[in-house]
Amino acid sequence: xxxxxxxxxxxxxxxxxxxxxxxxxxxxxxxxxxxxxxxxxxxxxxxxxxxxxxxxxxxxx
Numbered sequence: 001x002x003x004x005x006x007x008x009x010x011x012x013x014x015x016x017x018x019x020x021x022x023x024x025x026x027x028x029x030x031x032x033x034x035x036x037x038x039x040x041x042x043x044x045x046x047x048x049x050x051x052x053x054x055x056x057x058x059x060x061x
Contacts (some may be wrong), residue, residue, distance in 0.1 A: 020048055 020026050026044055029037050 016048065020044055024048070 024044065024047065029040055031037060031040050
């Protein structure tokens with residue numbers, strides 16, 4: 001993998017977390033325990049993906 005590809009991949013991941021933190025106002029986990037934190041992160045990731053799907057659907061129509 002070249003340096004440019006690594007840098008682009010890093011930006012893509014940081015963009016997702018930046019969007020979640022800034023636009024969804026997710027700053028910290030409210031539950032304790034690894035299972036509960038994984039569940040909470042899963043819900044946040046699902047909401048992010050649903051938002052992306054909604055934007056894609058609106059883009060095509």
